[in-house]
């Protein structure tokens with residue numbers, strides 16, 4: 678009996694550990710205090726388990742205003758008490774990122790590009806770890822350029838891929854390149870796709886997302902301050918991307934996917950396409966149209982959250 682019992686406890690323990698947000702740094706446990714500098718939070722000055730221990734969903738996106746609007750929207754959708762207009766930025770001690778807590782949902786901005794989001798993710802993952810959060814799902818709610826898609830289409834990322842369409846993220850550490858997988862959670866992606874079929878006016882596809890380090894040359898645009906290639910060369914690269922399953926292009930998905938995966942956090946990337954890159958480079962839609970497009974990933978993820986919380990049938 679004893680070995681069976683031990684084995685059983687071992688599995689339960691492993692399950693418990695798996696559901697926790699894991700940091701992969703042996704030094705962290707030896708530190709007396711951990712200062713999350715860009716959040717203006719610290720383990721000594723803030724009771725992180727009390728402040729954040731109930732977080733189950735974290736939604737991140739580039740713009741501070743968009744993530745505030747999302748926090749107000751999800752407050753309304755979850756029918757929480759209080760005035761959403763009075764929602765407070767937890768990171769108001771810094772203007773690097775903004776952060777809003779709405780019941781079990783955390784809404785955070787990450788700025789543009791891999792370096793900006795990766796700094797935010799280091800501190801977010803440590804925050805969730807220090808707060809002893811369990812069963813957390815992270816979503817990136819963003820905008821992107823569509824590849825062969827009508828503007829307004831929402832793309833749920835199957836694989837986040839690099840400039841050669843490989844599902845990997847390369848990080849330089851001490852002068853050496855470390856390569857990490859960018860696979861995302863298949864279960865969450867297909868649940869999101871199912872959610873999209875339950876909503877009106879939300880054209881949605883699953884496809885690969887190309888992550889670049891630049892908006893202009895890096896995404897094959899002909900309208901930057903620099904351009905060293907022809908229109909035909911641009912179209913050839915986009916065609917190759919399309920053949921590799923790429924349906925949209927943005928600037929954070931690979932590091933987002935890689936860091937979440939290493940730390941045992943389920944993650945999904947949901948970005949709306951603002952234009953079809955086969956048709957041009959400039960974003961010509963009106964402000965109102967763009968605002969409506971940006972709400973689409975929010976509506977989809979809010980539906981997912983409400984279903985998970987049992988607020989919807």
Ligand SMILES: O=P(O)(O)O[C@H]1O[C@H](CO)[C@@H](O)[C@H]1O
Pocket residue numbers: 738739740788789790818819820821892927928929
């Ligand atoms: O809509 P967000 O989240 O800002 O992301 C996309 O928009 C920015 C470029 O305009 C890049 O950061 C890209 O990834």
Ligand SMILES: O=c1cc[nH]c(=O)[nH]1
Pocket residue numbers: 820821822823892896926927928951
């Ligand atoms: O074309 C686009 C649009 C939004 N964000 C990007 O990174 N690219």
